[in-house]
Amino acid sequence: MAEKKLPRPFNRPIPESRYLRKVLGRVYLEPDREYLKSLFAADEVGMVRLVREPTDDERKRIRKIAKEVRRNRGVVQKGKLTILIIIIAGVAVFDLAFKNILVTRAGDQLLESAFGARSNLSGVDFRPLRGSISFSSLTVADKSRPMMNLFELGSTRMDVDTLRLLGGHLIITRMEAKGIRWGTPRKISGALTQAPSSRAPSSQGKSDPTAAGSSGGVAVPEISSVLAGLNIPVPGSFDAKKFVESHAQDLKSVTKITEITSRADTLTQIWKDRVAALASDAQAAAGRASELSSIDVNGIKSLDAAVAAYKQVQDAGAVISKTSTEAQTAYDAANADISAFAAQAAAIPGLVSADSRYLVSLVPDISTGGREILTKIVEVYVRAAIGSWYDRLLQGYGVVTRLADQKTATEKPRTRRLPGRTVVFPSAALPRFWLKQASFDAADTTQSLTLAGRVLDVTSDPDLIGMPASFDFQGRSGAASLEVRGEVDGRKDAADRVSVAASTSGQPLDISGGLEGLEISSVKGNLKLSTGITLMAGRGAAGRVQMEASSLAVTGTYARDSFGGILADVLQQDLPLEAAFDYRVAPDGSISFPSGTTNLDQAVNEVLKSRAKQITDALQARVKTELDGLIAAHQPEIDAAKAQAESVRSAVRNQLDTVAAAGNQVESVQKQLDARTAAIKNQAQQQLQNQLNSLQKGVKIPGLGQ
Amino acid sequence: MFIRWIARIIAVLNSNRRPIEVGAAVACAFLLALMPSGNLLWIILFLLTFFLRLNLGIEMVFLAVFGLLAPLVDRPVDAVGYWFLTIPGLQGLFTALYAVPLAPFTRFNNSMVAGGLLLGLAAWIPVCLLAMQGVVLYRRHVHPRIVNSKLVRAIKSSPLVSRLSLAVGRVRGMYGAAGS
Numbered sequence: 001m002a003e004k005k006l007p008r009p010f011n012r013p014i015p016e017s018r019y020l021r022k023v024l025g026r027v028y029l030e031p032d033r034e035y036l037k038s039l040f041a042a043d044e045v046g047m048v049r050l051v052r053e054p055t056d057d058e059r060k061r062i063r064k065i066a067k068e069v070r071r072n073r074g075v076v077q078k079g080k081l082t083i084l085i086i087i088i089a090g091v092a093v094f095d096l097a098f099k100n101i102l103v104t105r106a107g108d109q110l111l112e113s114a115f116g117a118r119s120n121l122s123g124v125d126f127r128p129l130r131g132s133i134s135f136s137s138l139t140v141a142d143k144s145r146p147m148m149n150l151f152e153l154g155s156t157r158m159d160v161d162t163l164r165l166l167g168g169h170l171i172i173t174r175m176e177a178k179g180i181r182w183g184t185p186r187k188i189s190g191a192l193t194q195a196p197s198s199r200a201p202s203s204q205g206k207s208d209p210t211a212a213g214s215s216g217g218v219a220v221p222e223i224s225s226v227l228a229g230l231n232i233p234v235p236g237s238f239d240a241k242k243f244v245e246s247h248a249q250d251l252k253s254v255t256k257i258t259e260i261t262s263r264a265d266t267l268t269q270i271w272k273d274r275v276a277a278l279a280s281d282a283q284a285a286a287g288r289a290s291e292l293s294s295i296d297v298n299g300i301k302s303l304d305a306a307v308a309a310y311k312q313v314q315d316a317g318a319v320i321s322k323t324s325t326e327a328q329t330a331y332d333a334a335n336a337d338i339s340a341f342a343a344q345a346a347a348i349p350g351l352v353s354a355d356s357r358y359l360v361s362l363v364p365d366i367s368t369g370g371r372e373i374l375t376k377i378v379e380v381y382v383r384a385a386i387g388s389w390y391d392r393l394l395q396g397y398g399v400v401t402r403l404a405d406q407k408t409a410t411e412k413p414r415t416r417r418l419p420g421r422t423v424v425f426p427s428a429a430l431p432r433f434w435l436k437q438a439s440f441d442a443a444d445t446t447q448s449l450t451l452a453g454r455v456l457d458v459t460s461d462p463d464l465i466g467m468p469a470s471f472d473f474q475g476r477s478g479a480a481s482l483e484v485r486g487e488v489d490g491r492k493d494a495a496d497r498v499s500v501a502a503s504t505s506g507q508p509l510d511i512s513g514g515l516e517g518l519e520i521s522s523v524k525g526n527l528k529l530s531t532g533i534t535l536m537a538g539r540g541a542a543g544r545v546q547m548e549a550s551s552l553a554v555t556g557t558y559a560r561d562s563f564g565g566i567l568a569d570v571l572q573q574d575l576p577l578e579a580a581f582d583y584r585v586a587p588d589g590s591i592s593f594p595s596g597t598t599n600l601d602q603a604v605n606e607v608l609k610s611r612a613k614q615i616t617d618a619l620q621a622r623v624k625t626e627l628d629g630l631i632a633a634h635q636p637e638i639d640a641a642k643a644q645a646e647s648v649r650s651a652v653r654n655q656l657d658t659v660a661a662a663g664n665q666v667e668s669v670q671k672q673l674d675a676r677t678a679a680i681k682n683q684a685q686q687q688l689q690n691q692l693n694s695l696q697k698g699v700k701i702p703g704l705g706q
Numbered sequence: 707m708f709i710r711w712i713a714r715i716i717a718v719l720n721s722n723r724r725p726i727e728v729g730a731a732v733a734c735a736f737l738l739a740l741m742p743s744g745n746l747l748w749i750i751l752f753l754l755t756f757f758l759r760l761n762l763g764i765e766m767v768f769l770a771v772f773g774l775l776a777p778l779v780d781r782p783v784d785a786v787g788y789w790f791l792t793i794p795g796l797q798g799l800f801t802a803l804y805a806v807p808l809a810p811f812t813r814f815n816n817s818m819v820a821g822g823l824l825l826g827l828a829a830w831i832p833v834c835l836l837a838m839q840g841v842v843l844y845r846r847h848v849h850p851r852i853v854n855s856k857l858v859r860a861i862k863s864s865p866l867v868s869r870l871s872l873a874v875g876r877v878r879g880m881y882g883a884a885g886s
Contacts, residue, residue, distance in 0.1 A: 029722050068722040081757045166807035417742055418780040420818030423791040425801040
């Protein structure tokens with residue numbers, strides 16, 4: 001049997017230096033080294049070779065040693081490395097073959113977690129080296145309406161920063177999408193089988209306006225129900241008499257008239273008695289005066305007679321004077337009472353006017369009512385629009401929030417070892433997701449529809465990039481155009497979460513229902529709408545809506561003088577109708593309108609107000625007539641009271657005149673008496689002087705002259 | 707399985723394998739034990755050892771042993787790592803490094819990872835030399851005494867040891883004869 005050859009490196013002579021380094025240097029067990037030294041030795045030329053022929057057992061041992069020597073060569077295991085390379089190559093081939101499927105699944109999962117509804121991505125082509133992803137179509141279902149798509153994209157291409165992708169950052173530098181559409185129907189429900197349960201109650205708990213907006217349609221109430229809430233009087237059904245009667249207790253003129261007539265009755269009663277007493281006194285005074293006429297002043301010859309007559313006259317004069325004073329006092333009092341009465345009576349016309357104004361003010365201002373009607377009509381549509389937009393805003397903000405939530409996923413805590421401290425290098429920090437710029441457009445030549453939009457800086461960490469996500473959108477369909485701009489700010493310290501400004505023009509306005517109560521069948525025209533809404537952190541939303549309706553045409557069977565006719569005139573005039581409303585959306589979704597302005601005042605001034613003025617004037621005239629009638633019913637009482645007051649006054653005056661006449665008579669008698677007394681006095685003095693002179697002639701009295 | 711692992715270690719110690727294979731395995735196990743796992747750097751280092759000529763069995767055993775002891779040195783590891791990461795002169799380097807793709811997955815900016823790597827690398831050569839010296843000493847002095855002792859001879863006759871011996875023989879067949 002032929003002996004097997006020894007394995008390398010023992011099968012041929014090798015230089016000693018090489019033998020020591022490459023063979024003996026790789027044998028680490030001392031017995032093996034000693035064994036090799038005994039079997040191999042260097043010859044005279046320095047070549048190591050066998051010194052004797054090995055046995056079969058020795059050959060086996062030499063083969064094992066040779067194998068170990070070969071194994072101890074090098075530091076890298078080439079076999080395993082080769083296997084690794086083959087595995088990597090296999091994975092690479094698998095990835096290249098299935099990368100599009102993997103990207104499709106990853107994209108669907110990302111979108112489904114962001115929008116909370118089913119996503120369908122198709123026709124994906126991922127080019128990692130080029131850094132581009134494209135797909136032929138994408139549909140994302142509407143979470144609140146599973147049988148509708150929230151949006152649909154056609155051919156789309158994205159440029160992705162592949163190097164950053166390896167670092168765990170999905171940075172989309174540019175995205176272009178064509179054929180974007182919203183609200184398209186689905187054949188299969190877009191609801192996820194395991195939808196996030198935490199958000200479901202909040203969406204269900206929305207109030208009616210928002211919920212209505214989310215369902216895509218708002219029930220527009222009948223205009224008659226709107227009118228019913230305004231309490232506007234219709235001329236034909238207005239009962240002025242009942243209206244005045246219902247407010248009679250508030251009318252000051254009626255109260256005053258009642259008070260005056262009552263006062264007149266009291267005065268009449270009082271003065272009847274006083275005039276009777278006064279008349280008695282006056283008669284007595286007149287009787288005393290008549291008694292004086294019996295005095296024959298010329299017949300008084302003596303001083304005693306004169307003194308007696310004088311005393312009689314003085315007594316009569318005192319009585320008459322007293323009566324005269326009483327009569328004058330009564331006259332003055334009567335005059336005062338009558339003047340006061342007259343003053344109160346004179347105030348009645350003023351009170352009537354005031355009451356008339358009061359009653360007229362109670363007649364509702366139809367022009368204001370008209371504005372309110374139109375405001376309420378508009379409000380219905382504004383509520384619908386805002387509810388829908390508010391719902392969309394919440395959806396958009398929810399997407400951003402969910403992206404940010406993914407960023408804040410915390411690392412699992414380690415139990416046994418310290419977690420360590422992470423040193424942040426801010427200059428190198430990047431968000432996990434950042435869509436820098438996305439543009440989309442759609443065109444439908446059959447409907448002459450063009451849409452274009454742009455989204456900037458959508459990210460999972462807005463604080464890191466330091467700016468809000470923004471978007472703008474333009475759409476045009478025929479003469480109608482729509483423009484939307486806005487920002488979504490997910491930064492922690494942002495006061496306003498979402499702000500959106502939208503405007504439309506050339507939008508057809510077609511109201512063909514709900515106005516039957518006014519006998520208006522349709523209102524058509526153009527609508528220009530601009531609105532802004534700001535979603536505030538935890539405080540709901542607020543915004544403003546501005547509307548302009550022009551070129552309005554009204555059709556219907558309304559009568560000219562009906563309210564429908566007036567409304568038609570207002571709507572059809574050349575002046576465009578404008579309205580602006582501030583609104584607030586509470587956190588629970590309810591919408592309120594804290595303020596609103598409109599040029600409907602001007603429009604109403606032009607048409608409705610003039611028409612309304614006629615109606616109002618008619619109403620006011622009827623109220624005034626009714627009030628005049630009410631006053632006229634009391635007029636005889638007032639006149640009678642006046643007459644009674646005058647009769648009191650004349651009665652007192654008559655008595656006063658009687659007393660005065662008596663006084664005059666007494667005065668005349670007194671004058672005659674005075675004259676007669678003076679004459680008697682002179683005559684007596686003369687006789688006395690004559691007698692004295694005659695006595696002086698007969699008797700000489702010493703000491704007297706002469 | 708356990709017997710097989712023990713047999714493999716014994717086979718390596720008693721075979722013609724280079725002592726540096728054992729030393730490197732122990733040093734690598736020490737380095738990996740100091741670093742927290744679950745980051746790309748640890749995984750890369752661990753996978754690297756698969757392609758180097760070092761003894762995986764010894765590496766695994768010592769990784770388990772050092773892993774049990776590693777929490778005892780967590781605080782100094784954390785302190786060293788934090789000191790290293792906050793050296794002002796290296797901030798530019800770290801910032802640039804952090805911007806390198808995949809680098810954030812290594813979590814090199816974590817003080818435990820950086821400290822473990824730093825201390826593990828610093829201790830790699832001493833640990834390796836110590837382990838190598840231990841292998842040499844074992845082979846030169848301990849192994850012959852053990853093999854020739856009466857106790858071992860008696861034990862060798864037991865069924866368990868005969869199984870162990872058989873396993874060692876198989877392993878040696880794999881790794882090569884270890885002499886008589």
